[in-house]
Amino acid sequence: MSRTTMMIDTGLPTGLFTDVIASHGELVGLVKFGWGTALVTRELHRKIAVLREAGIGFYFGGTLFEWYLVQDRVDDYLALVERTGATHVEVSNGTIPLDQQGKAEWVRRMSRYRPVLAEVGYKDAERSARLSPADWAGAIREDLDAGAELVITETRESGRSGMATPDGHLRDDVLRAVLARIDAGRLLFEAPTKDLQVELIRALGPDVNLGNIAPADLVGVETLRRGLRGDTLLQLTPVAVPA
Amino acid sequence: MSRTTMMIDTGLPTGLFTDVIASHGELVGLVKFGWGTALVTRELHRKIAVLREAGIGFYFGGTLFEWYLVQDRVDDYLALVERTGATHVEVSNGTIPLDQQGKAEWVRRMSRYRPVLAEVGYKDAERSARLSPADWAGAIREDLDAGAELVITETRESGRSGMATPDGHLRDDVLRAVLARIDAGRLLFEAPTKDLQVELIRALGPDVNLGNIAPADLVGVETLRRGLRGDTLLQLTPVAVPA
Amino acid sequence: MSRTTMMIDTGLPTGLFTDVIASHGELVGLVKFGWGTALVTRELHRKIAVLREAGIGFYFGGTLFEWYLVQDRVDDYLALVERTGATHVEVSNGTIPLDQQGKAEWVRRMSRYRPVLAEVGYKDAERSARLSPADWAGAIREDLDAGAELVITETRESGRSGMATPDGHLRDDVLRAVLARIDAGRLLFEAPTKDLQVELIRALGPDVNLGNIAPADLVGVETLRRGLRGDTLLQLTPVAVPA
Numbered sequence: 001m002s003r004t005t006m007m008i009d010t011g012l013p014t015g016l017f018t019d020v021i022a023s024h025g026e027l028v029g030l031v032k033f034g035w036g037t038a039l040v041t042r043e044l045h046r047k048i049a050v051l052r053e054a055g056i057g058f059y060f061g062g063t064l065f066e067w068y069l070v071q072d073r074v075d076d077y078l079a080l081v082e083r084t085g086a087t088h089v090e091v092s093n094g095t096i097p098l099d100q101q102g103k104a105e106w107v108r109r110m111s112r113y114r115p116v117l118a119e120v121g122y123k124d125a126e127r128s129a130r131l132s133p134a135d136w137a138g139a140i141r142e143d144l145d146a147g148a149e150l151v152i153t154e155t156r157e158s159g160r161s162g163m164a165t166p167d168g169h170l171r172d173d174v175l176r177a178v179l180a181r182i183d184a185g186r187l188l189f190e191a192p193t194k195d196l197q198v199e200l201i202r203a204l205g206p207d208v209n210l211g212n213i214a215p216a217d218l219v220g221v222e223t224l225r226r227g228l229r230g231d232t233l234l235q236l237t238p239v240a241v242p243a
Numbered sequence: 244m245s246r247t248t249m250m251i252d253t254g255l256p257t258g259l260f261t262d263v264i265a266s267h268g269e270l271v272g273l274v275k276f277g278w279g280t281a282l283v284t285r286e287l288h289r290k291i292a293v294l295r296e297a298g299i300g301f302y303f304g305g306t307l308f309e310w311y312l313v314q315d316r317v318d319d320y321l322a323l324v325e326r327t328g329a330t331h332v333e334v335s336n337g338t339i340p341l342d343q344q345g346k347a348e349w350v351r352r353m354s355r356y357r358p359v360l361a362e363v364g365y366k367d368a369e370r371s372a373r374l375s376p377a378d379w380a381g382a383i384r385e386d387l388d389a390g391a392e393l394v395i396t397e398t399r400e401s402g403r404s405g406m407a408t409p410d411g412h413l414r415d416d417v418l419r420a421v422l423a424r425i426d427a428g429r430l431l432f433e434a435p436t437k438d439l440q441v442e443l444i445r446a447l448g449p450d451v452n453l454g455n456i457a458p459a460d461l462v463g464v465e466t467l468r469r470g471l472r473g474d475t476l477l478q479l480t481p482v483a484v485p486a
Numbered sequence: 487m488s489r490t491t492m493m494i495d496t497g498l499p500t501g502l503f504t505d506v507i508a509s510h511g512e513l514v515g516l517v518k519f520g521w522g523t524a525l526v527t528r529e530l531h532r533k534i535a536v537l538r539e540a541g542i543g544f545y546f547g548g549t550l551f552e553w554y555l556v557q558d559r560v561d562d563y564l565a566l567v568e569r570t571g572a573t574h575v576e577v578s579n580g581t582i583p584l585d586q587q588g589k590a591e592w593v594r595r596m597s598r599y600r601p602v603l604a605e606v607g608y609k610d611a612e613r614s615a616r617l618s619p620a621d622w623a624g625a626i627r628e629d630l631d632a633g634a635e636l637v638i639t640e641t642r643e644s645g646r647s648g649m650a651t652p653d654g655h656l657r658d659d660v661l662r663a664v665l666a667r668i669d670a671g672r673l674l675f676e677a678p679t680k681d682l683q684v685e686l687i688r689a690l691g692p693d694v695n696l697g698n699i700a701p702a703d704l705v706g707v708e709t710l711r712r713g714l715r716g717d718t719l720l721q722l723t724p725v726a727v728p729a
Binding site: 010011012013014015016035036037039040041042043063064066067070071072073094095096123 | 258259261262263265266267269270458459460461462463465466469470471472473474476477480481482483
């Protein structure tokens with residue numbers, strides 16, 4: 001699962017969702033129904049039918065797992081996964097008080113049911129900022145060892161917390177520490193802003209797995225991957241003429 | 244009219260507008276055709292037909308009222324309201340030189356024709372900032388006494404003026420002063436950004452009336468109201484397990 | 487070609503693109519398929535058919551020209567223009583190392599094939615900032631003399647470089663120097679943000695040519711041109727009543 005682009009659906013109307021997949025589905029590796037939006041989407045079954053026909057996997061945001069967990073209703077969550085045919089499960093502790101060890105235990109349990117995408121990082125910017133580079137690398141290692149298929153690095157929808165700095169750039173120190181221990185192919189980087197997309201493609205190459213990509217940015221991200229936008233053109237294009 | 248979500252249409256194409264109402268119409272309490280967009284929307288009649296079928300009320304932005312008023316053409320405005328079947332009228336003085344007393348007089352006059360949504364606050368950030376908490380509360384009280392059904396608190400589409408600070412947060416002092424005198428059910432808070440939506444739901448609960456919600460944010464706002472997003476999950480969700 | 491609004495398509499799905507043109511096509515003078523997006527748009531032919539039927543011209547972003555040029559493949563670029571029926575060609579040096587004189591030479595060459603839109607300004611903010619007002623005016627003059635039909639002033643999609651300052655406002659000194667030498671009707675100002683749209687309409691009047699307008703902003707820009715939004719209402723509306 002390399003060069004995966006994970007599209008986030010934050011509540012598209014059904015017709016537009018269908019249009020996006022019909023037009024750009026070949027650019028989409030996975031769809032996440034962001035946080036708990038699935039529970040307030042009346043026509044979720046129609047969106048799922050569209051994805052099934054296109055052969056695209058999907059799952060629910062980690063916040064939905066946390067919402068069920070904090071209410072001691074994980075069975076209901078698993079019933080939802082079963083009923084909808086979600087292809088993956090995200091396990092995270094971005095919001096609720098669940099420590100890394102507890103989360104890794106849930107990664108282990110949930111991977112009996114579906115391939116698990118584990119998330120590292122907190123939604124709260126200050127809490128994330130207190131994670132040292134070694135903390136990040138250790139948590140990712142632990143989640144993979146617990147059976148996660150991929151580990152997602154949190155940056156929120158704003159691209160300004162988690163593995164991003166408050167001004168929207170990658171935390172280089174974290175990135176270096178993580179890559180020293182983990183194969184980039186096992187990571188899915190949340191990159192909701194162009195700044196983060198550009199920095200990750202420049203640092204890790206065009207095949208880096210990118211997540212939280214807005215439907216409106218699918219084509220833009222693909223142009224960045226192919227050097228067809230100013231930001232990566234000179235890095236990725238074979239130059240044939242002397243300048 | 245509590246827990247009203249007012250969606251702003253800033254110029255959606257007709258197909259997408261129809262798609263939004265078909266998919267998420269049950270989340271929409273009122274639609275505002277923002278400022279004077281109605282006059283440059285060729286297929287306004289089709290949008291209106293969609294709303295009528297869904298049983299959703301609609302009105303034109305206060306700026307359109309001001310545009311007619313400043314040209315001494317209020318009769319033309321009323322003819323437009325009549326012709327289109329707008330269910331409400333917004334009366335504001337956000338742009339034109341019309342003082343609070345003059346606006347309240349227009350609230351009184353217009354409420355002969357339609358339920359009036361009166362707006363308090365100016366589009367100009369500095370002018371709004373000069374309104375003291377007592378000014379805000381007094382103006383709202385005056386508009387309600389003049390017959391307004393609801394009073395809208397201005398923050399612009401950017402969420403950075405009116406009742407919001409230049410960095411996009413609620414003016415707490417204003418909010419406190421207003422709530423000391425006015426029932427929150429008579430207020431419709433413009434909350435175009437997630438920050439403002441979160442702050443208002445945290446301060447006033449999930450049933451607060453929210454306005455200037457973008458079509459793309461309808462589902463997101465509903466998840467905030469239900470504690471299905473990280474920002475309000477721990478505040479609004481009954482916790483069943485020890486953390 | 488005055489009062490031209492150039493809409494940028496950064497990768498709309500096909501259905502939405504069709505919807506935008508059907509609903510608001512009369513507001514669109516030209517469509518630019520931004521940077522190299524055309525090469526990753528599977529259904530480009532369907533979008534082009536929509537534009538042809540509506541009688542709207544279109545072209546590919548200057549970055550695509552640069553991408554071909556830097557690979558010494560301008561013939562392939564011309565073949566693409568021919569095959570798709572693009573009505574214009576953009577010639578720019580926003581990303582690749584090509585000096586003003588070299589660019590003007592390409593303006594001359596490409597205008598044998600299509601009317602040329604030449605672009606002045608660099609994507610890199612610092613590089614653009616080093617262009618003096620006289621540099622801007624001189625480069626625009628040179629491109630027009632080389633045969634460009636219009637000259638586009640770069641501000642990027644963010645509206646924060648090129649002829650815009652890093653905080654998103656117009657560079658007044660540049661604007662003054664340019665207008666002293668060039669007729670505004672020969673300029674197409676990139677104005678992707680409302681701030682820039684408002685500043686340009688206030689400075690140059692409602693008929694200023696505006697570019698990089700997002701599909702979602704077409705109606706909004708038209709209301710600014712007609713004084714139907716707070717930002718330009720008092721400037722552009724004949725006031726009939728004493729305030």
